[in-house]
Amino acid sequence: MRIGELAKQGDCDVETLRFYEREGLLDAPAREANGYRSYTEMHLVQLKFIRHCRSLGMGLPEVRSLRSFQASPELACGEIDQLVDGQIARIHQQIESLRLLEKQLHFLRDTCHASRKASECGILRTLAQAAEGEACSCHALPVAE
Amino acid sequence: MRIGELAKQGDCDVETLRFYEREGLLDAPAREANGYRSYTEMHLVQLKFIRHCRSLGMGLPEVRSLRSFQASPELACGEIDQLVDGQIARIHQQIESLRLLEKQLHFLRDTCHASRKASECGILRTLAQAAEGEACSCHALPVAE
DNA sequence: TAACGGCCTGTAGTTACTACAGGGTCAAGC
DNA sequence: GCTTGACCCTGTAGTAACTACAGGCCGTTA
Known part of the structure; x- marks a missing residue:
């Protein structure tokens, strides 16, 4: 899906998505031949995770932390708690x-x-x-x- | 008095004073021959007014409004109330x-x-x-x- | 004469986006 | 074939209220 579609499904602005990508919160997607970003369902899940955390008042650094904790959940429980x-x-x-x-x-x-x-x-x-x-x-x- | 002294008496940073001047919140002071800012007691009163408003959670536009209302207090009571x-x-x-x-x-x-x-x-x-x-x-x- | 503290201007950084400018891509309509 | 419009691209500047320099001048002291 293209960026406009992801923005609609994730209920946020197109510019915000490019911003999240620049900030390393959202994985950079593949590109179509014309250079357009091509997103998958995984990106939508990532985006919803980010937006949910944001709606809980977490800052982007906190969200970044949580996303990195996701890689090894069993190790990070204490840190997540603390966060x-x-x-x-x-x-x-x-x-x-x-x-x-x-x-x-x-x-x-x-x-x-x-x-x-x-x-x-x-x-x-x-x-x-x-x-x-x-x-x-x-x-x-x-x-x- | 010079900017460092005003900062100390007003309990804020030197840079903040220059910022307030740029923003038109604090009247621009006279200058010494060497270009240093030369403040009076009036500036200290102005600064304390600003800091007090800020400590009450008002934004700079609100403080600007209040400062302009001070010029004609009897006219502005309703607007101040509203603010x-x-x-x-x-x-x-x-x-x-x-x-x-x-x-x-x-x-x-x-x-x-x-x-x-x-x-x-x-x-x-x-x-x-x-x-x-x-x-x-x-x-x-x-x-x- | 050199070091030091204070002062000057001007610019860039902070948060989490938002809003362009200036331009390319693509499908539909005339 | 051409234009219009919606969509996409990059890159830059703006928001609030400061804060933090860089680069340089002024004045006193050792």
């Missing part, structure tokens, strides 16, 4: 800092309404005060739930 | 998808231990099965809490 654990830890960390961020923004947002009567936006004032060196109230929020 | 609301919505969305991701990865991780006796890593097998076209169990998780 997934690392992902989980990273994402958990991201969630925590985003939750804090959300709380800080809510606080900032509330300062607007709190000082509306002053006909001056409390958000800007809070941000500007922080810049002036005063302790900002949004970042002084307790981290714990 | 912060947009940030909150975006971050909330991010948190939700990361929480789902975390759950999927936990599930994947558990498949490893579930099939350890088979001396074949369940993670790899689950990922590979998904690539083969089988319904993957990790993505079939219920989205709701």
Whole structure:
């Protein structure tokens, strides 16, 4: 099958496929006489594997690792475990800092309404005060739930 | 003060300051006779404002907006409100998808231990099965809490 | 005079793609 | 025979927000 067909079946962009090939994630396919790439079912399986890993938030280096582990699965189980654990830890960390961020923004947002009567936006004032060196109230929020 | 001093007081990198200047976030300072940048206290306040906004997860375009709103605060309150609301919505969305991701990865991780006796890593097998076209169990998780 | 730290400009690298520019290939329609 | 259109090719530049040089100037100290 040609690249357009693989892109359709793998639900991704043609340019992305060429990118994966350049990055060594997708095996380089045979070429037709005219130079067009000629893919097999194996490439579709590879592609789906890559896209599935990506949809789980793994980066390309992680996907590369997993693909190389596939060559010798019985050896790699510990490393695979570790890789997934690392992902989980990273994402958990991201969630925590985003939750804090959300709380800080809510606080900032509330300062607007709190000082509306002053006909001056409390958000800007809070941000500007922080810049002036005063302790900002949004970042002084307790981290714990 | 020179760029190194501003960087120290603003707790960021010298290169970042030059970058902010290029991007029009930080006003271009006067120059000494030898071409060195010469900053004032105003620049430090500007920089702290920028860094504070950045630490709240705002992008440079948002910071640019806020800085321009500072020129006419009484006019801009509604827009500032909207900007912060947009940030909150975006971050909330991010948190939700990361929480789902975390759950999927936990599930994947558990498949490893579930099939350890088979001396074949369940993670790899689950990922590979998904690539083969089988319904993957990790993505079939219920989205709701 | 040489070494050192700081400063300058300008460019390239990071992630995972995306979006062209400029050109070749092939089948269908006039 | 010619054109149109969809598809393919390579190679390069863009995205966000910096970071990291290369190559060179300025000013002080040993």
